[in-house]
Amino acid sequence: MRSARRLLPHVCWKQCFASRGSRFSEILLRAYAPWHGLQPSSRCARTRAGRQTGGPRAPTPEPRPEESPSKFADLELSAETQTALREGFGYQELSQVQAQVLPMALVKNFDLVVRAHTGTGKTLAFLIPAIEKLAAEPEGQGVAILVVSPTRELALQIGREAETLLSPHDISLMTMIGGTSxxxxQVSLRRVKPRVLVSTPGRLLEHLERTYLFATLVQNLQTLVLDEADRLLSLGFLPEVREIVSYLPTQRRTMLFSATMPESVMDVVSKACRGNYRYIDCVGEESQSTASTAEQSYVVLNGHQCLAALYNLIMNEMAADRYGYKILVFFATARLTTFMAQFFREQLRIGVYEIHRRRDADARIATQERFKEAQSGILFSSDVSARGMDYPNVTLVLQFGAPATREMYIHRVGRTARAGKSGQAVLILGELESSFLTAVQDLPIRQHERAEELKRVNELLIKATTSWLASAPLRAAASAAFASLLVHYKATHRILHMEDDAVIQAASDLLLGCGLVDQPVISRRLGVMLGLEKNPLIQCARRIGEQDDVLQEQELPGAAGPWRG
Structure with a gap:
């Protein structure tokens, strides 16, 4: 109580002690409201409702208008914005999400909660109303529009779209991401004096807490955008989001976009949005996303045959269009991505781009830009490219191994067949991963019609898999990939239903197909953490501390800290 007394000097303490139950909570909440951006009465009402119903629930969506605009010219936008849309983007028609969101967002100042998939034009759906409001009310200083994005790649992509949209406007923009100085x-902030700021949550909170007077830059904030809110939470950013909201003024507009609306997202809505927010569902009851237009297939093989299938699928796509192929290959972990990229470059002499969280920010940005601009190319990626990233003209998406979740499968497939173009997606599974098909059985996915042909091994592949064991860098990368696969399979046991023996066998088979004859030794620390240290099928180091280089920065989906993949 003493600590609360220091924090809340303006509360009448006689009133507090005389109050009981929810009334006391209401008083404390009213005292905290200026810092946390909450509406006390509505928050308490939602808390009481949550106790009765078991937690926050997705609200009733706004009814879809019978007649909605179909073109940007039909909207009341400034001449500068119309010019940017026409000349910068080359857009005339509205996407379905834009047609639902923009009429309401431009006319009224309600907070908005929007359920929309990636690849549907939602970035412009929140940028346009925010920039129009700022252009109409330019007075004031500091950041007027703040966009929070879960990943560096997505933040940079939003920044590029905002830069194009702002080009005719006299409005400054800045993007901040982690992994940079x-x-x-701080130098850029003083030089640019941004009115629009796009940032990842970790870097934004770091400046709010440590950079002198940075918090004063957001005192006049007009609009807060939380993009990919479900991804923010799945990556463990809920504490950061709460802290960020506590620094922001209560008199602001909040727009939250999310592909799904679980209870955790609705909890963020209750903290970040005003009580009279509007909910727009751009997905409806259908389970398919923007990936529904892609031609989807799967192939189930012995684990040691998966590499051959990956190689044959890539070669077939390259042969079909020598100068126009664009292939995106997803792997379960960053360390597996590293090993496979090295293997293809050094053993098969196939040039591939490589992007994952183990690479520094500058390298990832450069790789991302090169692949985007390339007329043809192959990108090996972990899940950093699965959501929100727009790589143009991707003709084939390959998934090597089972994804962590059904949603991740859908988002990966959504990297192709975008903007009305065609595309293919193939899922390569080992026999021990085949239970993943149950999670996607309602999607338009069929067995690959040429599954037998994908097992074929030519002389080049045989030589590639038998000539690298003397390479110390490749052996080290393979050992790290093996350890990361163990973590991946243990983390996805709810969807794959794999016992410990199957986990070890699946990881071993996959690398056996790449030519690794001896099973790598894992650290005892990792073995203990996974509960595998006494399994006779695994080789653990004798003492804690041995082989711990394998453990460092392993990928555990959805975990915080160094285990993030």
Whole structure:
């Protein structure tokens, strides 16, 4: 109580002690409201409702208008915005999400909660109303529009779209991401004096807490955008989001976009949005996403045959269009991505781009830009490219191994067949991963019609898989990939239903197909953590501390800290 007394000097304490139950909570909440951006009465009402119903629930969506605009010219937008849309983007028609969101967002100042998949034009759906409001009310200083994005790649992509949209406007923009120097950010802030700021949550909170007077930059904030809110939470950013909201003024507009609306997202809605927010469902009851237009297939093989299938699918796509192929290959972990990229470059002499969280920010940005601009190419990626990223003209998406979740499968497939173009997606599964098909059985996915042909091994592949064991870098990368696969399979046991023996066998088979004859030794620390240290099928180091280089920065989906993949 003493600590609360120091924090809340303006509360009448006689009133507090005389109050009981929810009334006391209401008083404390009213005292905290200026810092946390909450509406006390509505928050308490939602809390009481949550106790009765078992937690926050997705609200009733706004009814879809019978007649909605179909073109940007039909909207009341400034001449500068119309010019940017026409000349910068080359857009005339509205996407379905834009047609639902923009009429309401431009006319009324309600907070908005929007359920929309990636690849549907939602970035412009929140940028346009925010920029129009700022252009109409330019007075004030500091950041007027704040966009929070879960990943560096998505933040940079939003920044590029905002830069194009702002090009005719006299409005400054800045993008801040982790992995770069905070000192560089501070210099840029003084030079640019941004009115629009796009950032990842970790870097934004770091500046709010440590950079002198940074918090004053958001005192006049007009609009807060939380993009990919479900991904923010799945990556463990809920504490950061709460802290960020506590620094922001209560008199602001909030727009939250999310592909799904679980209870955790609705909890963020209750903290970030005003009580009279509007909910727009751009997905409806259908389970398919923007990936529904892609031609989807799967192939189930022995684990040691998966590499041959991957190689044959890539070669077939390259042969079909020598100068126009664009292939995106997803792997379960960053370390597996590293090993496979090295293997293809060094053993098969196939040039591939490589992007995952183990690479520094500058390298990831450069790789991302090169693949985007390339007329043809192959990108090996972990799940950093699965959501929100727009790589143009991707003709084939390959998934090597089972994804962590059904939703991740859908988002990966959504990287192709975008903007009305065609595309294919193939899922390559080992026999021990085949239970994943149950999670996607309602999707338009069929067995690959040429599954037998994909097992074929030519002389080049045989030589590639038998000539690298003397390479120390490749052996080290393979050992790290093996350890990361163990973590991946243990983390996805709810969807794959794999026992410990199957986990070890699946990881071993996959690398056996790449030519690794001896099973790598894992650290005892990792073995203990996974509960595998006494399994006779696994080789653990004798003492804690041996082979711990394998354990460092392993990928555990959805975990915080160094285990993030």
């Amino acid at each position: 905070t000192r560089h950010d």
